[in-house]
Amino acid sequence: MDIMQSLGLMASELLLSSAAMLLLLVVAYGGRSTARLVFILAASALGAALFFVVPTVTEGTAGAGAMAFLTQFSADPFAAFAKTLMYLAGIACLAIGPSFLARNGALRGEYAILVLLATTGMSLMVAATDLVSLYIGLELNSLAAYVLASFLRDDQRSAEAGLKYFILGALASGILLYGMSLTYGFTGTTSFDGISAALTGEISTGALFGLIFMLVGLAFKISAVPFHMWTPDVYEGAPTPVTTFFATAPKVAAIALLARVSLDAFGDQVLAWRQVVIFAALASIVVGALGAIGQNNLKRLLAYSSINNVGFILIGLAAATVGGVSAMLVYLAIYVVMSLGSFVAVLMLRNAQGDQLETFDDIAGLSTTRPLMAWCLLILMFSLAGIPPLFGFWGKFVVFQAAVQADLVLLAAIGIAASVIGAFYYIKFVKVMFFDDPVDRATGEADTASWAILIGSAILVSPLAFLLTNWLGDQADTAAASLFLG
Numbered sequence: 001m002d003i004m005q006s007l008g009l010m011a012s013e014l015l016l017s018s019a020a021m022l023l024l025l026v027v028a029y030g031g032r033s034t035a036r037l038v039f040i041l042a043a044s045a046l047g048a049a050l051f052f053v054v055p056t057v058t059e060g061t062a063g064a065g066a067m068a069f070l071t072q073f074s075a076d077p078f079a080a081f082a083k084t085l086m087y088l089a090g091i092a093c094l095a096i097g098p099s100f101l102a103r104n105g106a107l108r109g110e111y112a113i114l115v116l117l118a119t120t121g122m123s124l125m126v127a128a129t130d131l132v133s134l135y136i137g138l139e140l141n142s143l144a145a146y147v148l149a150s151f152l153r154d155d156q157r158s159a160e161a162g163l164k165y166f167i168l169g170a171l172a173s174g175i176l177l178y179g180m181s182l183t184y185g186f187t188g189t190t191s192f193d194g195i196s197a198a199l200t201g202e203i204s205t206g207a208l209f210g211l212i213f214m215l216v217g218l219a220f221k222i223s224a225v226p227f228h229m230w231t232p233d234v235y236e237g238a239p240t241p242v243t244t245f246f247a248t249a250p251k252v253a254a255i256a257l258l259a260r261v262s263l264d265a266f267g268d269q270v271l272a273w274r275q276v277v278i279f280a281a282l283a284s285i286v287v288g289a290l291g292a293i294g295q296n297n298l299k300r301l302l303a304y305s306s307i308n309n310v311g312f313i314l315i316g317l318a319a320a321t322v323g324g325v326s327a328m329l330v331y332l333a334i335y336v337v338m339s340l341g342s343f344v345a346v347l348m349l350r351n352a353q354g355d356q357l358e359t360f361d362d363i364a365g366l367s368t369t370r371p372l373m374a375w376c377l378l379i380l381m382f383s384l385a386g387i388p389p390l391f392g393f394w395g396k397f398v399v400f401q402a403a404v405q406a407d408l409v410l411l412a413a414i415g416i417a418a419s420v421i422g423a424f425y426y427i428k429f430v431k432v433m434f435f436d437d438p439v440d441r442a443t444g445e446a447d448t449a450s451w452a453i454l455i456g457s458a459i460l461v462s463p464l465a466f467l468l469t470n471w472l473g474d475q476a477d478t479a480a481a482s483l484f485l486g
Contacts, residue, residue: 006068009075012049012083013123019045020116027109036098038109042116043094046087053087056080057475066482071191072130079127081329081479082256085336086126089248090119092340095449096347097241103354104239106152114151115245118144122253129264131180131190134257138176138221141250142169148245149238161237168220168230176217182210183265192265203269211266215276218261221254224314225283228307232291235303240356243299244343247306248336255310255332259317259325263483270320277318278411282418284311289421298346298358301425302339305384308422309335315415316399319406325480327402330472331395334383334461338392341380341457345373348454350444357442360428365438373442374433376458383461385426386419391465398473 007014023038030037057080066076094112101107117140124137146169150162184190186207187198199207220227235243262273288308295301313335316328349357357363367374383392396419403412459465 006073009066009068010073012052012087013120013127015049015052016045016116016120016123020113020120023109023113023116027113030109032108035107035109035112039094039098039112042112043091045116046090046094046119050084050087053080053083057084058478067129069133071193072133073124073127074129075127076482076485077479078256078260078325078483079123081475082126082252082332083123085252085333086119086122086249089245089252089336089340090115092344092453093241093245093248096244096344096447096453099447099450100239100241100347101151104152104155106239111148111151114144114148118148118245119249122249125253126256126260128257128260129192131184131192134261135177135180138257139173141253142173145169145246145250148242149234151242152239155239157237158239161234164230164237165234172217172220172227175213175220179210179213179215179217182206182213184210186210192260195265196267199266200268203272208272211269211273212276214261215258215273218254218258219280222251222258222310223284223307224280224310225287225307228284228287231307232295232300232303235306236297236299236358240299240343240347244340244347247302247339247343251306251310251339252332252336255313255317255328259328260483262317263320263325267320267484274318274320277314278408281311281314281318281411282414284308284314285415285418286311286421289418289425292422292425295425296359296361298349298360298363299343302342302346305342305422305425306339309384312396312399312415312419315403315408315411318411319402319408321402321406322477322480322484323405324402325483326473326476327398329476329479330398333472333476334391334395337457337460338380338384341376341454341461342384344450344453344457345377345380348373348446348450349442350446351441352443354444360432361439362441363429363433364436365440366433366442368438369440370442373454376454377433378430379458379462381426381429385423387423389463389466391461391463394466394469 023041026034027038057077066074094115097111098107121137121140124133128134128137146162146166149165150159152158186204187195189195223231266273284307288304292301292304313328313331316324349362383390386393386396400412400416
């Protein structure tokens with residue numbers, strides 16, 4: 001494949017990186033006065049990138065025809081599915097950013113540029129088919145994310161969140177890099193195809209250590225137990241639009257990367273990594289559920305909810321089948337919508353002075369004072385709990401179904417039982433909003449973009465969304481099948 005074909009397969013990444021560089025010049029010369037324009041142009045760049053990736057989900061090729069730059073990059077439907085979710089989440093997070101940053105005196109175009117750079121790194125991550133391109137994409141995303149977490153420089157919580165994220169993220173990157181070096185040392189290649197070919201039959205002890213270290217590094221990125229310790233602190237301390245971004249787009253990228261590494265590079269060694277994934281899945285479900293029960297801060301509670309949901313997604317990966325990966329992608333799509341709506345609702349909770357409200361005490365009796373917001377939150381919380389007939393139930397159903405079909409009946413049974421624990425703190429939202437005496441604190445007005453995302457998210461997880469099950473399932477099946485052809 002020549003250089004022009006390779007560049008064509010990377011059209012979305014080239015568009016985003018070029019847009020980031022051009023917008024950086026706009027900010028450098030125009031200063032803060034160009035901030036809102038930069039946000040609009042950054043969101044437009046993500047929208048334009050969608051035109052390159054959306055057709056690939058259903059019409060793209062897999063295998064050798066999708067490979068670019070000497071098999072370091074794959075523009076297959078699996079990568080395109082993940083990119084579609086990431087770009088849509090990025091657009092939503094850019095839409096809610098300006099009003100929040102303006103209230104905190106931090107409206108600068110650099111924020112939107114960092115989101116573009118982080119998204120470019122995520123695009124490289126989900127399409128990487130070589131350890132080198134994997135690490136480049138991962139670090140590009142991580143470096144931008146560290147700055148985003150501490151973007152409110154005068155806010156002590158934001159600075160602390162950024163520092164914690166940087167220190168623990170650097171540790172995880174070091175562990176991942178060590179695992180990659182061991183894998184290279186025992187296989188003699190950094191290509192996923194080469195690693196898979198070298199690890200047929202019984203895996204050596206050294207290669208097994210490389211696999212485990214890589215899984216540990218990636219487990220940190222998806223906040224899977226026991227490498228979840230950074231998540232509640234960072235989600236609480238980071239600016240809420242940044243937390244919304246962290247809970248959606250990077251989560252999709254890290255999970256897609258974990259699936260590609262596990263099934264592409266180590267696809268012949270399922271028995272070597274399945275038990276690790278099963279432990280992380282069950283531990284994440286239980287710890288995420290139990291950790292959320294005692295939380296009073298809404299952002300910390302949603303952080304534990306994120307950990308809990310990662311556990312359910314990993315059940316699909318543990319199946320190690322086309323059906324399991326398809327179920328994982330369906331769950332991811334639904335999860336992104338639920339997370340966007342939930343965090344945007346928290347962002348909209350402000351008092352008359354514009355100060356952020358983040359505790360259960362602040363939403364007492366919300367159904368009386370802000371009924372539309374309360375009902376949207378009720379739909380989102382019940383969907384996160386997996387209560388039918390809301391769409392979150394379908395995400396859990398397909399994941400458990402894939403596990404049963406892969407003869408992981410005990411895993412599915414334990415997952416179903418553990419999911420009941422999580423229903424407690426989701427129902428707590430409803431109890432506080434609808435049955436406690438109203439305190440009428442959330443009196444601040446929300447912007448149009450936030451309302452649009454909240455209402456849209458509630459509709460997309462309502463029973464009406466079941467009309468999309470066949471279509472979403474078909475897209476996920478195509479994307480999952482391409483991963484096994486890669």
